[in-house]
Amino acid sequence: MxxxxxxxxxxxxxxxxxxFDKNSELAFREIFEKQKIAINLEEFLEVYKPINYKYWELYRNNSVSKKDLRFGRLKETFDSLKFQTQDATINLIADDYIEYLPNNNHxxxxxxxxxxxxxxxxxxxxxxxxxxxxxxxxxxxxxxxxxxxxxxxxxxxxxxxxxxxxxxxxxxxxxxxxxxxxxxxxxxxxxxxxxxxxxxxxxxxxxxxxxxxxxxxxxxxxxxxxxxx
Structure with a gap:
């Protein structure tokens, strides 16, 4: 109609x-190679996507800040996968993600x-x-x-x-x-x-x-x- x-x-x-999904995957692939994060990307994304969605819901409802969203979604994903990494490294990944993500154009x-x-x-x-x-x-x-x-x-x-x-x-x-x-x-x-x-x-x-x-x-x-x- x-x-x-x-x-x-x-x-x-x-x-x-x-x-978003394709461009996000490309950004994480580049970041993990740069930071030498030895984690299976497919497994990471499978866990990350619903956690990211949850954090965006919280952000939309003013339950978390922008800073907490960027850090928390990564921290919770790594913790769920029992992947040991320092908070400082997570912050570096979070910063790189915002920098790398818009470079992809799908x-x-x-x-x-x-x-x-x-x-x-x-x-x-x-x-x-x-x-x-x-x-x-x-x-x-x-x-x-x-x-x-x-x-x-x-x-x-x-x-x-x-x-x-x-x-x-x-x-x-x-x-x-x-x-x-x-x-x-x-x-x-x-x-x-x-x-x-x-x-x-x-x-x-x-x-x-x-x-x-x-x-x-x-x-x-x-x-x-x-x-x-």
Missing amino acids: KLDNIEHVFFDLDHTLWD LLDGSMELLNHLKGKYSLHIITNGFEEVQQRKMKSSGIHEFFETVTTSEEAGVKKPHPQIFEIAVKKSGAKIERSLMIGDNLEADIIGAHNFGLQVIHLNSHDQAVQNQYPQVQKLNELLNYL
């Missing part, structure tokens, strides 16, 4: 356009094709809970920065999605009308419920095919968005 009243499209970045399948299709038809924007210092670098290294008229981060807004204030700031920056705006993202709570409660139209990118039943339109792949736009 085509959405014929949309003028502004707001995207989440990580896991929606930017392939996008989710269909991202560039979708953006090229939407460019000129809609005003495009980013709303992200990611860290200010890395999100711009991610977009530039992957070649998508030029598509977006505005980028609103949680650090700029002072709150994180799903707080209505971040959507309010993003809409105000864009000059959009709420009723003519659409939010697309992978996180049901932060992106979809948050944006819907603020009054935006929404489409959930359920790329991991999670078993979720809700009233929101959803797609599994980015190219399916062309059915709506």
Whole structure:
């Protein structure tokens, strides 16, 4: 079903356009080689991913600081794997990760094709809970920065999605009308419920095919968005 009243499209970045999992794996591979961390990368990532997700949930709910997120997700992963390492080394890995991560430029399948299709038809924007210092670098290294008229981060807004204030700031920056705006993202709570409660139209990118039943339109792949736009 085509959405014929949309003028502004707001995207989440990580896991929606930017392939966080692939780029994160490449960053850890490079860091572990540099730091001579003798650990199986696949085993590390299997344990790290759910722990990282948990820490981002805590961060979004203001239960941990940015510093605690960066350190804690690594510390808990190494402890779970019974891999002995010093806190100082974990801090070095945490710092390197923020430095190396945005250097990788893989996008989710269909991202560039979708953006090229939407460019000129809609005003495009980013709303992200990611860290200010890395999100711009991610977009530039992957070649998508030029598509977006505005980028609103949680650090700029002072709150994180799903707080209505971040959507309010993003809409105000864009000059959009709420009723003519659409939010697309992978996180049901932060992106979809948050944006819907603020009054935006929404489409959930359920790329991991999670078993979720809700009233929101959803797609599994980015190219399916062309059915709506």
